[in-house]
Amino acid sequence: MEDLSGKVAFVTGGASGIGLALAEGFAGEGAKVVLADIEAGALKKAEDDLLASGADVIGVQCDVADHGSMAAAADRAIEAFGKVHVLCNNAGVAPAGPIDETSPDDWKWCVGVNLMGVVHGIQVLVPRIKEHGEGGHVVNTASVAGLLALPTLGIYTATKYAVVGISETLRGELAPAGIGVSVICPSFVKTRLHEGHRNRPPELGSSPEEPNEFMAQMLATATEPRVIAERVIRGVKRGDFYILPHPDMKVGVEARANEILAAFDLE
Numbered sequence: 001m002e003d004l005s006g007k008v009a010f011v012t013g014g015a016s017g018i019g020l021a022l023a024e025g026f027a028g029e030g031a032k033v034v035l036a037d038i039e040a041g042a043l044k045k046a047e048d049d050l051l052a053s054g055a056d057v058i059g060v061q062c063d064v065a066d067h068g069s070m071a072a073a074a075d076r077a078i079e080a081f082g083k084v085h086v087l088c089n090n091a092g093v094a095p096a097g098p099i100d101e102t103s104p105d106d107w108k109w110c111v112g113v114n115l116m117g118v119v120h121g122i123q124v125l126v127p128r129i130k131e132h133g134e135g136g137h138v139v140n141t142a143s144v145a146g147l148l149a150l151p152t153l154g155i156y157t158a159t160k161y162a163v164v165g166i167s168e169t170l171r172g173e174l175a176p177a178g179i180g181v182s183v184i185c186p187s188f189v190k191t192r193l194h195e196g197h198r199n200r201p202p203e204l205g206s207s208p209e210e211p212n213e214f215m216a217q218m219l220a221t222a223t224e225p226r227v228i229a230e231r232v233i234r235g236v237k238r239g240d241f242y243i244l245p246h247p248d249m250k251v252g253v254e255a256r257a258n259e260i261l262a263a264f265d266l267e
C-alpha cells in the first residue's frame with residue numbers, strides 16, 4: 001500500500017503508546033484515522049490533539065475483547081469515513097508473573113485483549129476491506145515475545161506467539177484479495193504497557209504485579225513509539241511482513257531457530 005493519502009486507518013489501542021504513534025504517523029501521511037480504545041479520557045485527549053494538528057480523526061470507545069463492541073466500532077468507522085483500508089490490531093496488555101501463580105482471570109483478560117482482540121478486528125473489518133476492492137493492509141502488533149519466550153510473561157508470550165501465527169496464516173489468505181499483512185515484533189518501547197492494569201475490567205480481578213516495576217524500568221529508557229511507527233509505515237508501504245525494529249533481538253531468535261533445527265537431527 002504505497003500511497004496512504006486519503007486512505008482510512010483503524011487503530012486499536014490508539015489512545016496511547018505505539019497505537020497513538022501509529023495514528024499520528026498515518027495522519028502525517030494524509031490518512032484519515034479511527035482511534036479505537038477502551039480508555040475514555042485518554043481517547044478524548046488523543047482525538048482532540050490529533051484534530052488540533054489538522055488530522056481527520058474520530059475516537060471510538062470500544063473493548064477489543066468484546067466482538068459486539070468491535071463490530072459497533074467498525075460500523076462507526078464506516079459511518080464516518082465510508083471505508084477502512086488499514087487495520088492496526090494493536091491494543092494489548094501484559095500481566096506478569098510465573099505461570100503457576102497466574103489466575104484464570106489473568107488469562108481471560110490477556111487472551112481476551114491480545115489474542116481475541118486481533119481475531120475480532122479481523123472478523124469485523126477484513127470482510128469490509130475485501131468488499132470495497134481497493135486493497136488494504138492489516139498490521140498486527142505482536143512483540144519479540146511472539147518469537148522468543150520471556151520469563152514471567154507466560155500469558156503475554158502465549159498470546160503474542162498466537163498473533164504471529166495468525167498473521168502468518170492471514171498473509172496467505174489475504175494475498176489473493178490484494179490485502180497485505182504485517183506483524184510487528186518490537187522489544188521494549190517507551191509506553192504505558194507496564195500500567196496496563198488501568199484498563200483491567202474489575203470483574204476480572206487484579207494483576208499479580210501492579211504496577212510491573214521491572215517492566216516500568218525497562219520501558220522508561222526504551223525506544224520512542226514514534227520510531228516504531230515510522231518503521232511500521234515504511235513497512236506497510238514496502239509490503240514488509242515481519243517488522244522487527246530491534247536488531248539486538250536477532251541473536252536470541254537465531255539461537256531459538258538453531259535449537260529447533262538441531263532437534264530435527266536427533267533420533
Ligand SMILES: NC(=O)c1ccc[n+]([C@@H]2O[C@H](COP(=O)([O-])OP(=O)(O)OC[C@H]3O[C@@H](n4cnc5c(N)ncnc54)[C@H](O)[C@@H]3O)[C@@H](O)[C@H]2O)c1
Nearest residue numbers: 013016017018038039063064091092143188189191192193
Ligand atoms: N511497550 C512495549 O515495550 C511493547 C513491546 C512489544 C509489543 N508491545 C505491544 O504494543 C501494543 C501497544 O501497547 P503499548 O506498549 O503502546 O501500551 P499502552 O498501554 O501505552 O497502550 C495500549 C493501549 O491499548 C488500550 N487497551 C487496553 N485494553 C483494551 C481493550 N480491551 N480494548 C481497547 N483498547 C484497549 C489502552 O487503553 C492503551 O491505550 C500492545 O499490543 C503491546 O503488547 C509493546
